[in-house]
Structure formats: structure tokens, C-alpha cells
Amino acid sequence: MAGHKPEFHDRRAAGRRLAAVLAPLAAAHPLVLGLPRGGVPVAFEVAKALDAELDLLFVRKIGAPGYEELGIGAVVDGAEPQLVLDEDIVRQLAPSPNYIRTEMQRQLAEIERRRSSYVGGRAPVEVAGRTVIVIDDGIATGGTVKAALKGLRKNRPARLVLGIPVAPGDSIAEISPECDDIVCLARPEPFHAVGAHYAVFDQTTDEEVVRLVREAACFGRSHDSPGRMAALRDSRGPAPR
Template sequence: MPGTRHAPHLFLDRRSAGLELAEALVPHAAERPLVLALPRGGVPVAFEVARTLRTELDILLVRRIGAPGYTGLGLGAVIDGADPQFVVNEEVMRQVRPPDGWFETEMQRQLLELEQARRLYCSERPASVGGRCVILVDDGIDTGASVRAALKGLAKAAPERLILAVPVAPREIVADLQPLVDELVCLAMPEPFGSVGRHYADFADTTDQEVADLLMEARGTT
């Protein structure tokens, strides 16, 4: 797989991982891609990608919709954007059969929460992805549930090209997500995987303020 290293790798922190990831994505710089980060941990990584590629950075917010009475089941997700998208797990919907109107009401509630979260991080309207090369960036992947929902939502918004780029992820999850994108760049797929944080020397939580500061800085340099 192009852009992939198979040997275990330890990243110093998210910013340094972003610099390494950016090197693998430099061939896309001429396309002026839209770099979308999954907050909060994906933002420092995506910041370095967008800065290296000299292109636009935005966040992509995803809110999971849990099944009523079944906290471990996900009925779907709401994906932020200029044209917000909804992803539905039809199999779980058939199993749970929520009351009429419940899912629609919950979607609207989660959409309001997305809008509140975006105001917390930045005052900018979400960037439009239609017809653009879009690079979705996170600091790593564990189960892939949020990334999978994000990719499905982005695909519905009709980007010209959709790329997933992460520093580290389990090999089986990478294979599972591959069909959802035009290109997948993963720098390391260590075995055994453990967790994303295990592969960073510094994996301290990214704060809301750090996210807001990085987004503001990125807007000032593009």
C-alpha cells in the first residue's frame, strides 16, 4: 500500500506525527486539498499537514446516535459540514425499532450539539467538500467506528477525491476502511497494536483551547 510503513513506529507527539504524515501527502499539495481534522487529537496532526501543503484546515465533528435503552448500540451518526450528513445503521435500526420520530428528533438534537461544539472551536462556517480533494486526518485509529461514520458522511457530500491519512492504525482496520476512500495513507501498522496512545511518547490530551488556537493560526496562514 503506497505511503505505508509496516514496521512498528513510535511518534514523539502529535505535531511530529503530523510532519511525517505531511511528507507522505506532499504529492497532493498541487490539488489544494481541504484538510479535515477529527477533534480533538486529530487537530495537531492535521495542522502540520495543512501547513506543509499550504492549504485549508477545518474540523469535522461527528456525533454518535445511540439506541434508546441500548447504550452499546449505535443507530447512526451526524456528521458536521456545510451540508450536514446523517449515517444510519440499518441493521441496528431493524433490531431496535425505535419509536416513530425518535431517530429524527435525536438527529436534530445531535446536530444542535455539533453547532455548539463548532462555536466553541471556531466561528467559521464549515468548509464545503463538494467537488474538492478532501484529506481526513486523525491521530490514529482504534476501532474505526468514528472514522467510518465520518467517511460515509463525507462520501455523501460528493468530494472529488477522498483520502484518509493517519499516523498509526491496526492492520485489520486499515483493510476494512480501504474501500471507503480513494486513497489511504497510514504510516505504521504495528502488531500487536494495543492502543493509539501506546505508539506516542507524548499522548497528552489535546484541550479545547489548543484546538481553537491551532484553527485560528491555520486561518491566518492560508
């Protein structure tokens, strides 16, 4: 893409720009949820600017029987994990309820393993009744983010907002019914790929996620109960292997 100038320097810079637009939500004491791994540096900057609680949101695909690359749904992390199924594909393939139940449990176990490696014993933050901002570093097709929003909606947040630095317009249009508001800073056409819109798009490491989550433990402290903040302060998990 000769002559193309990336919209953002890196994920942290994108997060700061996103935070400036999301700033009016600070008064609602929102919960910011970052999608690991690339969404976490972006979410960190938003949570920091809004003095908002930061947590991670894991989404794991459920593959079709014998064709794991074909997703029939997803499991969405949270205080109350949710199963989101693609009803059209499920009707076509008719997987057994036992298969779906077994795969859901398998993916929940993987979510728990990953959550433990990033945040130790800290449980997912409850979203019911809260303003929740879901953050990723960008959207291509939007399948993961769409599943995340569908799952979160089942847990009854007061307001569900998606914050994205960059995405194609058609993906935003498809996702918009799943949340109350979308803040997307850039909708370039042609889109190509998320990384094409960053000058620096290195892989976010497990160690960086752990460090940012620990550093964010103090965010939103003035709005939270002493008990929860003590738990956040004391939560320490091993670095991922």
C-alpha cells in the first residue's frame, strides 16, 4: 500500500485517542473489558484515562464436530459465562446437545486456565447493572467481538459500548445491533487488515498483559468498595508459561 499512512502509531496511542472520545462515560464509573491479547494495551489506556476498573474478556470458539475451524458458536467469559450459538449453522449441522455441552465445558476450562495465568485467582467482574465498555485493537470480520457482545448482553449490563480504533464499515454495521453504542475512530476503505493501520503492530505478549492488568489494579479505586479493592490489590498470578 504505497503512500499509506497508518492511522495509529501503536496500540497504546490508539487507546489514548479512543479514551478522549469515550471520556464522557467516566461519570458512569464504567467497567472496561479488554480482549486478550491485542485489545489489552488499548483497554489499559482507556481505563487509565477514565479512572475505570479494567478486566479481561475471553471468548473461545466452539467448532463443529469434525470441523473445528467452522465455528458453531462461542463461549464468553464472565461472572456468569454465556454460550452463544450460531443458530443457522446449528440447524444445518444438528450437533448433539451432549457435544455442545462437552465443548462448552472444555472451552470454559481453557478460559479459566488463561484467566488464572493473567490475573491469578481474581474472579471476573460482575457486569449486571453497569456501563460496560468492550475494547479490542481493531475488527476485521467481527465474529469474536459480536459473540462477546451477545454473551455480555445476557448478563444484563445497564449500557453496553464497543470501543474500537479501526474497523471496516460493513463489520460495524453488522455488529451495531448487539450493543448500545459504538465508538470507532477510523473506518478506512479498502480495509485490508487491522495491522495495516498501525505503524507498530508487534504481537502483545503474555507478560505485557500480566503487567498491564497489575498496573491497572488501582484504577477506579475511588468508586469501589474497600473489600473488592483489597482483593484486587492482593491478587497475584504467575506469569503465563
